[in-house]
Amino acid sequence: MNVLRPDLLIFGGGIAGLWTLLRARQAGYTVLLLESSALGGGQSIASQGIIHGGTKYALKGGISKSTHAIADMPDIWRDALAGEGDVDLSAVRVLSAHQQLWSSGGIRSSLAAVFASKLMQGKVSSLAKAQFPPPFNAPDFRGSLYQLQEPVLDTASLLRTMREQALSACYQYDPEKLQVDDAGLQIGRLRLQPRRVLLAAGGGNAGLLERWGMERPQMQQRPLHMVMLKGRLPAMYAHCLGASAVPRLTITSYPLQGGEMIWYLGGQLAEEGVTRTPAQQIVAARDELVKLLPWLDFSSAVCATLQIQRAEVATPGGKRPDDCYLGGEGQIMVTWPTKLAFAPRLADLVLQKLKKEGLKPAGGASPALSLPHPPLAPLPWEQVSTWS
Numbered sequence: 001m002n003v004l005r006p007d008l009l010i011f012g013g014g015i016a017g018l019w020t021l022l023r024a025r026q027a028g029y030t031v032l033l034l035e036s037s038a039l040g041g042g043q044s045i046a047s048q049g050i051i052h053g054g055t056k057y058a059l060k061g062g063i064s065k066s067t068h069a070i071a072d073m074p075d076i077w078r079d080a081l082a083g084e085g086d087v088d089l090s091a092v093r094v095l096s097a098h099q100q101l102w103s104s105g106g107i108r109s110s111l112a113a114v115f116a117s118k119l120m121q122g123k124v125s126s127l128a129k130a131q132f133p134p135p136f137n138a139p140d141f142r143g144s145l146y147q148l149q150e151p152v153l154d155t156a157s158l159l160r161t162m163r164e165q166a167l168s169a170c171y172q173y174d175p176e177k178l179q180v181d182d183a184g185l186q187i188g189r190l191r192l193q194p195r196r197v198l199l200a201a202g203g204g205n206a207g208l209l210e211r212w213g214m215e216r217p218q219m220q221q222r223p224l225h226m227v228m229l230k231g232r233l234p235a236m237y238a239h240c241l242g243a244s245a246v247p248r249l250t251i252t253s254y255p256l257q258g259g260e261m262i263w264y265l266g267g268q269l270a271e272e273g274v275t276r277t278p279a280q281q282i283v284a285a286r287d288e289l290v291k292l293l294p295w296l297d298f299s300s301a302v303c304a305t306l307q308i309q310r311a312e313v314a315t316p317g318g319k320r321p322d323d324c325y326l327g328g329e330g331q332i333m334v335t336w337p338t339k340l341a342f343a344p345r346l347a348d349l350v351l352q353k354l355k356k357e358g359l360k361p362a363g364g365a366s367p368a369l370s371l372p373h374p375p376l377a378p379l380p381w382e383q384v385s386t387w388s
Helices: 015-026 065-070 073-081 109-115 155-169 202-211 268-275 278-292 340-356
Strands: 008-011 031-035 094-096 099-103 124-126 144-148 170-172 178-181 184-187 190-192 196-199 219-231 238-240 249-255 261-266 302-313 325-329 332-336
Touching: 008 015, 008 202, 015 031, 015 155, 015 340, 031 155, 073 340, 094 249, 155 170, 196 202, 202 219, 202 302, 202 332, 219 268, 219 278, 249 268, 249 278, 261 268, 268 278, 278 302, 302 325, 302 332, 325 340, 332 340
Parallel strands: 008 031, 008 196, 031 170, 099 238, 196 332
Antiparallel strands: 099 144, 124 144, 178 184, 184 190, 219 261, 219 302, 238 249, 249 261, 325 332
């Protein structure tokens, strides 16, 4: 039996796994990636495509650990989108170069002070009424509006661009055929003895950890109940300021052929909606939209919902981790990126760990496997058959 010995074997073909593959290959490592279903399936394709820079984490009026950890990510992504970063994302469609933050009343003085802090300078700017973009330029809008220097990406375009660069090293496997032992692993008749393994499969990490007999690190899941609104809607990329650190409502838009638009709704609506049925969540979403954007007509728009399980490293009390996570033991590394924006940071942490452990690239091209290449995951609204 032929035995293959790549430097790094990655499980999980989300944005984090693909970014790490590309960066490790640039560093000279032979890398393979195994995906059980479709590239981007699960959390990556279901994200809103927002490259957070920490602004939403400052909504309580203070600078948190999360704000510091993620503050540099938009600049790193912008370099990549310009073709000048460690990963070339110049072919990726940018849906919006920035977002808005709005409130129905005045922004609190404490929040304004945070936005004026050194960490936030250049990342947030107040807009004069003459600068308000649609739909906030309506006479009926009486609130305050800030512009956030955080881009929103077309996640399908992002995955497609990364797949084109990484496809030769990406393979689809059947988890039922995966066998693990002290010497390596086997998938059917395929034998692999990687020097290092990275588990980057999101919720799938739980099963992989069990295969390797690892009780730690432990995983937690935080659910969301997203809403998709389809109709003749204006493009909108914005957070509504609420009473907590979580925006009351986050709206990103995706243009469809024929002039229609998808509004993808997250924020507090999605977090609190996990206890609601899809029908109840749609009612709650429509009520919220009418309250927050009363000058717009949503009567002809149709809705659907999507339930997501965000997989993360377990934390005390189940709180959201402040940063991406990289841990594990021996030859097995385990990661949960926490946020789409953290993918470059995670790849750097993996490379730093390999260097610290003295793992030098063996050199050569990644070996070809007798497995199919994985397809791309469809966007959430492309999977909906019934709208209401």
